[in-house]
Amino acid sequence: MTRQVDYLIIGGGPAGLQLAYLLQRDGRDCLTLESADRVGTFFELYPRHRKLLSINKRYTGYDDAEGKLRYDWNSLLCDDEQMSFTKYSEEYFADARDYARYLRDYAARFNLKIQFNTRVCRIEPLGGNGENGYRVLTECGQSLECRCLVVATGVWKPFLPDIPGIELTENYMDCSLDPDDFANQKVLIIGKGNSAFETANHLGHVTRVTHLCSPSPIKFAWQTHFFGHLRAVNNDFLDTYILKGQNSVLDAEIERIERDDDELVVTLRFSHAEGQRAVMAYDRVICCAGFRWDYSLFGGGCEPDLACECRLPAMTSGWESENLPNLFYAGTIMQIRDLKKTMSNVLHGFRFNVLCLSRIVQQRVDPNYEWPCERLPMDAEALADKLIRRVSTNAGLMHQPGFLCDVIVVDHKRQEVRYYDILPVEYVADSAFSENEQYYVVTMEYGEFKEDPFAEHREPDAAKAYQDAYLHPRLRRYSRGEYVDEHHISESLENDWRLDEHLGAKPLIRQMHFIGQADATQFQHTHRCELLKYLQAGLGIEDCSADSEVLPAHRSQG
Numbered sequence: 382m383t384r385q386v387d388y389l390i391i392g393g394g395p396a397g398l399q400l401a402y403l404l405q406r407d408g409r410d411c412l413t414l415e416s417a418d419r420v421g422t423f424f425e426l427y428p429r430h431r432k433l434l435s436i437n438k439r440y441t442g443y444d445d446a447e448g449k450l451r452y453d454w455n456s457l458l459c460d461d462e463q464m465s466f467t468k469y470s471e472e473y474f475a476d477a478r479d480y481a482r483y484l485r486d487y488a489a490r491f492n493l494k495i496q497f498n499t500r501v502c503r504i505e506p507l508g509g510n511g512e513n514g515y516r517v518l519t520e521c522g523q524s525l526e527c528r529c530l531v532v533a534t535g536v537w538k539p540f541l542p543d544i545p546g547i548e549l550t551e552n553y554m555d556c557s558l559d560p561d562d563f564a565n566q567k568v569l570i571i572g573k574g575n576s577a578f579e580t581a582n583h584l585g586h587v588t589r590v591t592h593l594c595s596p597s598p599i600k601f602a603w604q605t606h607f608f609g610h611l612r613a614v615n616n617d618f619l620d621t622y623i624l625k626g627q628n629s630v631l632d633a634e635i636e637r638i639e640r641d642d643d644e645l646v647v648t649l650r651f652s653h654a655e656g657q658r659a660v661m662a663y664d665r666v667i668c669c670a671g672f673r674w675d676y677s678l679f680g681g682g683c684e685p686d687l688a689c690e691c692r693l694p695a696m697t698s699g700w701e702s703e704n705l706p707n708l709f710y711a712g713t714i715m716q717i718r719d720l721k722k723t724m725s726n727v728l729h730g731f732r733f734n735v736l737c738l739s740r741i742v743q744q745r746v747d748p749n750y751e752w753p754c755e756r757l758p759m760d761a762e763a764l765a766d767k768l769i770r771r772v773s774t775n776a777g778l779m780h781q782p783g784f785l786c787d788v789i790v791v792d793h794k795r796q797e798v799r800y801y802d803i804l805p806v807e808y809v810a811d812s813a814f815s816e817n818e819q820y821y822v823v824t825m826e827y828g829e830f831k832e833d834p835f836a837e838h839r840e841p842d843a844a845k846a847y848q849d850a851y852l853h854p855r856l857r858r859y860s861r862g863e864y865v866d867e868h869h870i871s872e873s874l875e876n877d878w879r880l881d882e883h884l885g886a887k888p889l890i891r892q893m894h895f896i897g898q899a900d901a902t903q904f905q906h907t908h909r910c911e912l913l914k915y916l917q918a919g920l921g922i923e924d925c926s927a928d929s930e931v932l933p934a935h936r937s938q939g
Contacts, residue, residue, distance in 0.1 A: 382524075386412045387746050389517060389527035391678075393420035393495055395728050396712025396735055397533035398484060399457050401493045403739035406460075409746075412525070413493060414517070416500040421484030423535060424477045429558060430583050434575060434612050435729055437475045439467045442875075443774070450776035451876070454729035455480060457487055458736060464490055474614060499523070504530070506683040511705045515683075529742050532694075533711040536672035540692055542571065546638030549645055550666040553580060560587040566664035568592070569647060571635065573599050577669035578615040585618055585628060592661075593618070594631040595670075596652050604834060606782065606827055609716075609726050633659075638666060674714050683708075693717040698807035699741045700734065709742055711735050718805065723784040733777035733785055737803050754790075757798040761916040764789070764798055765909060768823065772854040772870065773877045777803045778825045782852060788814055789821040791920060798920075815862035819919070822857045839872075843907035846871035854878070856912075858919055868915040871908045878908060 388404055390397045393415030404411040428434070435454035443449050446462050455466035455475065464487055470479045488495060500520045507513040507526065515530040539552050553576050557563075560583065567590040570577045581591050599619075600610040621628040633649040636658075640646070644662040651657045673692040679685060686695040686704045693714055695703040700715055702708040715734050716726035724730025744750045757763050768789075772778060777785050788801040788809055801814075809815060809822060828850040830837055840848040846869035853872040858865040870878060 383516075383526055384412075384523070385526045386410050387527065388412070388529050388531065388742060389414070389515070389525060390531045390533055390711070391501055391517070392533035392535065392712070393417070393488070393497075394423055394533060394535055394712060395421075395457060395484065396535070396731060397531075398488055398493060399732050399735045400531060400533065400711050400739055401495070402457065402459060402487075402491050403736060404743070405491065405493060407739070407743065409743065411494060413495045414499045414501060414519070414525075415495050415497050418497050419485055420488050420495065421481040423537065424481040424484070428477060428576070428579060429553060429556075430579050431477050432474045432614075433477055433480060434474065434608070434614065435727065437467060437470055437473055439471065445774060447776065448774040450729075451774075451779055454727075454780075455483070457728075458732055459487070459491065461490065501678050504679050504683065506705065511683060511702075511707050514707055528746050529707050529709065531709045531711050531738075531742065532714070534675065534714075535712050536674050536692070536714060538673050538675045539668070540671045540673040541668065542635070542670050544571075544635050544638060546640075546645075547668065549638050549640055550668045553577075553667065553669040556580075556667050558583070560584055563588050563665065565589050567662070569594060569645075569661070569663040569666045570669055571595065571666065572669035572671065573597075573611065573630065574609070574669065574671060575612055575615050576671070578611060578618055580667060580669055581618045581628070582615060585621060585626075589627065591618075591628045592631055592663075593629070594633055594635060594649065596632065596634045598632050598652075599630065604830075605721075606723075607721050608724050608730075609721060688717050689720065693720075698805055698811045700738050701741075707745065709738060711738055718807070719781070719784045723781045725781070725784070729776070730780050733781060733803055734805070736777070737785070737805065737808075741808075752801060755800040755802075757800060759791075759793070759796045759798060759920060761913050761920055764800075764916055764920075765912050767800060768854070768856070768912065769878050769909065771802070771823070772825060773873075773879045775802070778823070778854075779852070779876065783824050783826040785824070787823040789823065790814070790817050791819040791821075793819075810862065815859065818860060820859055821919070822859065824855050824857075825852055826855050827852055843871035844911055846908070846911075852876065856915065868912065870912060880909075 387410040390400055390413040393413055397413050398420060401411055401413045437455055438452035441449050441452045450456060453465060453467055466483050469483045501517055502520045503518040505516045507516055514526060514528040517525045539554050541547050563584050564587045566588055568584060568588050570581055570593045573593050573595045577593055581593055585591055602608050602610045602612050618628060622630050632652040636648040636650055638645055638647050645666050646660060646662050649659050674694060676685060683705055685702045688695040694710055696710055696717060697703060700710050712731055713726050715731050719725050725734055740752060757767060771787060784806060785803055786806045788804055790799045792799060806822060814820060830850050837850045846853060849872040851872045854870040855867060857867040
């Protein structure tokens, strides 16, 4: 007997649970398959040294749940504030075991429909290449058919660089965690990401020498704003290199690894020394080169297209397989759309991607589905108030700078404005949103940093916000997909542009008075006045006989 569902999710990690919650909340026929007997088993193993890199900030100054999510990077989206991860740990960087417990409680609290102990062995298309959905076969002989398949299995297979002798190395996934096993040894760690530095910090007090090696220099998250680059919490090892503590960070390509008795001999070619080569001997070599996606489940002529050295699946701006319709992806594998730019690789970014994905897949299956929006009067004051509230509290815009956006469709025929929240910027351009006569795309983005982000010149004039380097809101106006103009709102120290009516001109979070400003009240209101002028000009320039609304349906199913 084949079981049929509308939406089938493979994987009971954070992304699978998030999508299952959103679809079940909307009354959809949804089932999640999980290979283990519980959810969240990934976090029972990783990170190997148990500390999460996602911050867990309990006190933020925000009263609303939406604002709190800006500094709570672990909680899944839901309508119950009791299911906040801040109630599970007081640690700023929490223990991964607490997060596994949180995920189990989340699934139970919302009675998510999860079939445990179900390992998928094969995925087959229905109707050619999947235009009619998919058949999923399990190891226990079960057959399930779905109209929409979402793969949320994460990246858990180690990525092994193409180096002769790589099989002689140990791997981050299963190397010993006992520092005594490395006492008085010379250790080479392949990679310069967070897992490599996490390992180096764990071993540095017992090894004789520790080297980290990859062809490219270190990239710091505080420079690039990409949280997959090296985080400050992991960079203690750098002191022991720069201050000559017998450790080194090498920019070099590893040409080969060979065994010589009890040692591993590694041949290197340095990246910044005119091709200079060296041969070094180590007691142990640990590969911390990251993970890749496992696509072995697919067969029957429905192998998905791959990208990024076959480490990730290729997908459209709506997270749909580029070559297999009705196959979508959720979780960290979504990062291929903003690779090494924003935060789709980690939970606090992709939870908002999944929110948008839940709407995309509902629209695909249900022809009557209406994309949620808030309708506002054709009034610049009301729109400015809405915009300022959104950019001052929303976490999705803040955590996915320039990647996720809000969309404002101006409908002169109905004399209304429709406000749509959280969409990928590229999806808006690829969808029927771009066919509207007039619409705005609202993002939060960084400007350009010249050199040192800790010594950046700041432009104090709110009317020159386009020069701001730090995170700040941007509004871009379009007409039928063509860019018209844009407006920047000056950066805020607290990322909050609201004014509390009861406190006059004081910002909501903290009072700020600029010494020497002739009229502090006027200064604090400048950003809103500039926004109003921009909106008033935009709302008044279009002909009221413009075409009727274009529904935000995706143009292509492929």
